[in-house]
Amino acid sequence: MEKKMFEILKPGMKIDFTSKMIYTSSISAILVILSLIGIFTSMNYGVDFRGGAEIQTKFKTKVSIDGLRKTMDVAQFKGVSVQTIGEAKDNEFLVKVQADNSNLNEISQKISEALISAYAAQGVEIRKVDIVGPKAGAELRNSGFLAIFWALMAILIYVGIRFDFKYAPGAVIALFHDVVIVLGIFSLTGTEFTLQIVAAVLAIVGYSVNDTVIIYDRIREHEAQYPGLDIKTHINNAASETLSRTIITSGATLLSCLGMYFLGGIAIRDFFFAMSLGIIVGTYSSIYVAAAVTIAFEKFFLGKKKAA
Numbered sequence: 001m002e003k004k005m006f007e008i009l010k011p012g013m014k015i016d017f018t019s020k021m022i023y024t025s026s027i028s029a030i031l032v033i034l035s036l037i038g039i040f041t042s043m044n045y046g047v048d049f050r051g052g053a054e055i056q057t058k059f060k061t062k063v064s065i066d067g068l069r070k071t072m073d074v075a076q077f078k079g080v081s082v083q084t085i086g087e088a089k090d091n092e093f094l095v096k097v098q099a100d101n102s103n104l105n106e107i108s109q110k111i112s113e114a115l116i117s118a119y120a121a122q123g124v125e126i127r128k129v130d131i132v133g134p135k136a137g138a139e140l141r142n143s144g145f146l147a148i149f150w151a152l153m154a155i156l157i158y159v160g161i162r163f164d165f166k167y168a169p170g171a172v173i174a175l176f177h178d179v180v181i182v183l184g185i186f187s188l189t190g191t192e193f194t195l196q197i198v199a200a201v202l203a204i205v206g207y208s209v210n211d212t213v214i215i216y217d218r219i220r221e222h223e224a225q226y227p228g229l230d231i232k233t234h235i236n237n238a239a240s241e242t243l244s245r246t247i248i249t250s251g252a253t254l255l256s257c258l259g260m261y262f263l264g265g266i267a268i269r270d271f272f273f274a275m276s277l278g279i280i281v282g283t284y285s286s287i288y289v290a291a292a293v294t295i296a297f298e299k300f301f302l303g304k305k306k307a308a
Contacts, residue, residue, distance in 0.1 A: 015240045017287050018232040018295065024288040028177055035184020043187045046081055046194035047096035049141035051134035053108040057115055059091040060123030065266055068093055075114040077107070081192065083267045092127075104131045144198040148179060151205050159209075163216050170293035171212050174285040178208050182277045191270055200271045204278030211250070211286040215242055219294075231298045235291045250283045 047054065065082055072080040072095060079098030086092055095115070099107040112126050152172050160168035179201055186193055218238035222229070254276060261272040 013240060014236060015243070017236055017239050017291065021288060021292045021295070024284075025292050028285070028289055031184070032177055032180050035180045035187070038184045038187035039180070041187075042190075043183070044190050044192050045137075045141060046192040047079055047098050047132060047137070048195045049137045049144070049193065050079070050098055051100065051104075051132050051137040052079065052096060052098040053104060053111060054128075054130040054132065055095045055097075055108065055111045055115070055126060056085065056128035056130075057093055057095060058125045058127055059093075059119060060125075061091070063091055063093075063119065063122055065093065068095070069266065071114065071118045072097065072111075075110070077111065077114075079192070081194065100134060104133070140195075144195065147198065148201055148205070151202055152176060152179075155205070155209050159213070159216070162213070163220060166297045167216050167219075167294055169297060170290040171209060171216070173293050174212055174282075174290035175205050175208055177285050177289050178204055178278055178281045181281050182274055185277055186274070191273065194270070196268075196271050197274050200274035200278070203275060204282060207253070207278065208282030208286065211246060211283060212290045214245070215239055215286055215291070216294075218242055231295055235287075235295065239287050239291065246283060246286070250279055254279045 065084060069080060069082045072082065077097040079096075081096040083094050084092070085094055095111060097107055097111055108129050108131060112129070115124050115126065152175055155175060156168050156172045159171045182201065182204060183193070186197065215235075215238050218241055219231075219234045222234040222237055226234070257272045257276040257279065261269055261276060264272060
C-alpha cells in the first residue's frame with residue numbers, strides 16, 4: 001500500500017491574499033505610526049546607548065546571574081544589566097548600570113562596594129571598571145541605527161539587481177515595517193534597547209528578506225510561464241505555493257527561539273524576544289506588505305506606460 005506524505009495544505013490550494021491587502025495595509029500603517037511614536041518618545045535605551053558604568057567581576061565560587069541582578073536592584077541602581085562572560089564555570093560577569101556625567105565615578109565606586117559587601121564569602125574580584133559617557137553612548141546609538149539603515153540599502157540594491165526594480169521597494173519597506181514594529185513593541189514593554197538587540201534586528205532583517213525573496217522568485221517564475229495574468233494572480237499563486245514551506249520553516253525557527261527565550265536564561269532573553277517577534281511580523285510582511293507595495297509599483301509603471 002502506498003503511504004501518503006504529511007501535507008499541511010492540500011496540493012493546488014489557492015488563497016486570495018490580495019483581496020485582504022486593503023485592510024492589512026491599513027493595520028500595518030497604524031502599527032508603524034504608533035511604533036515610531038513609541039521609539040521617539042519612550043524607548044528605554046541601555047547603558048551602551050545612554051552612558052553609565054561597567055564592572056567586570058569574577059567569583060571563586062558559583063554565583064547565579066539572577067542573584068547578582070537582585071543584589072544590584074536591592075542596592076537601588078538604575079538600568080541594571082548583567083551578563084555572563086565566557087563559560088558558566090568561569091563565574092565571570094559584566095555588570096552595567098546607568099549613570100550620567102555628574103556621578104559616573106561615584107556610581108562605579110558604589111557598585112564595587114555593593115559587590116564586595118554582598119559577595120565577600122564567594123571570593124569576589126573586581127577585574128575591570130569602565131565608564132561610558134552619555135556622548136559616547138549617543139554616538140554608539142547612532143552607529144547602531146546606521147548599521148540597520150545600510151543593511152536595508154544593501155538589500156534594496158541586491159533585490160533590484162537579482163529580480164527587478166519594481167520588487168526592491170517592497171522588500172525594503174517590508175523590512176522597515178518589521179524593524180519598526182519590533183522596536184515599537186520594545187518601547188511599549190519598556191524592554192532595554194542594547195547592542196544585543198541591534199544584533200537581533202540585523203538577524204531579523206536577514207531572516208525576513210529570505211522569506212520575501214523566495215516568494216518573489218516564485219512570482220517571477222509565474223510571470224515567465226503565464227505572461228497574460230495580472231500581478232495579483234501571480235502573487236496569490238506564488239504565496240499559496242510557498243505557504244507550506246513558510247509555515248514549516250518559520251514555525252520551526254519560532255519554536256527554537258521561544259525555547260531559548262523561556263529556557264536560555266536572562267542573559268539572552270531579550271535577544272530571543274526580539275527574534276520571536278521578528279519571525280512573526282516578518283512572515284506576515286513578506287506577503288501582506290512586500291506584495292502590496294509590489295502591486296502598487298506595478299500599477300504605477302503601467303500608468304506611466306499608458307500615459308507614454
